[in-house]
Amino acid sequence: MKRRDALRVLGVGSWGLGAGHWLKAEGWRLKAQLTRIGIQLYTVRRDLARDVEGTLAKVAAIGFKEVEFAGFPAGTAVSLRAMLSRHRLTVVSNHVALQSLRADWDRTLDEAAAIGQRYIVVAYLQPDERRTIDDWKRLAALFNRAGETSRARKIQFAYHNHDFEFVPMAGTIGFDVLLAETDPKLVQFEMDLYWITKAGKDPLAYFAKWPGRFPLLHIKDMAPDGGFADLGTGTIDFARSFRRASQGGVKHYFYEQDVTPGSPFDSAKVGYEYLKSLRF
Numbered sequence: 001m002k003r004r005d006a007l008r009v010l011g012v013g014s015w016g017l018g019a020g021h022w023l024k025a026e027g028w029r030l031k032a033q034l035t036r037i038g039i040q041l042y043t044v045r046r047d048l049a050r051d052v053e054g055t056l057a058k059v060a061a062i063g064f065k066e067v068e069f070a071g072f073p074a075g076t077a078v079s080l081r082a083m084l085s086r087h088r089l090t091v092v093s094n095h096v097a098l099q100s101l102r103a104d105w106d107r108t109l110d111e112a113a114a115i116g117q118r119y120i121v122v123a124y125l126q127p128d129e130r131r132t133i134d135d136w137k138r139l140a141a142l143f144n145r146a147g148e149t150s151r152a153r154k155i156q157f158a159y160h161n162h163d164f165e166f167v168p169m170a171g172t173i174g175f176d177v178l179l180a181e182t183d184p185k186l187v188q189f190e191m192d193l194y195w196i197t198k199a200g201k202d203p204l205a206y207f208a209k210w211p212g213r214f215p216l217l218h219i220k221d222m223a224p225d226g227g228f229a230d231l232g233t234g235t236i237d238f239a240r241s242f243r244r245a246s247q248g249g250v251k252h253y254f255y256e257q258d259v260t261p262g263s264p265f266d267s268a269k270v271g272y273e274y275l276k277s278l279r280f
Contacts, residue, residue: 038066147186
């Protein structure tokens, strides 16, 4: 059986489904690829602060289809939505500070609804917010309350990891407390493959133990010394995670780079081309 016939029998018209899994038919092992690649705009934060529309235009020209903000730049949500539309970019999510859940949640949700995003993500916790396991339990309760409110607005609440969530504490770790003590309908997670790898944990183990909890994925590479590297030049095996991403519930893949040696757009182009060419 030819490859195209195997695809037809399986009802698969394209390999590019954006889901990391293997298909087998008549001895063929068919690989998937990403078709809608996103970018976390923290990568180009300095350019975005100077020239919002020009930066979005450059991101779109590279080939990115989806964006995730790290806080909205100056301008109203309405004007941002119009800019994104002009450049055929879809806003999926935005990173917010923990304090916004306590002091400004209604306005934050109003802004999210106005721009049309589907996820809202707490991206970082200050050290004094996460000293003890009881702190992590209080955070889980806060996330459940925030997720209940956001769900009523048809916006999914999520939390983004770094590496500090995996520090052993009282026989467990903070990340596991958040996963165990939050309602999956109310609280989802954005897994950062760089930071979970830096913490010495296996993303596949989390996909298996907590299936469907990770709709958002951050993709950045690690240099041999543990620093950041352009995608495809470092040590992380992304294909391994992508093949099992459907188990984790991954729906959106975001390239991100915290620090770039030169132009962030040059690094973004390297990252996009790598992800576009990757077969898994």
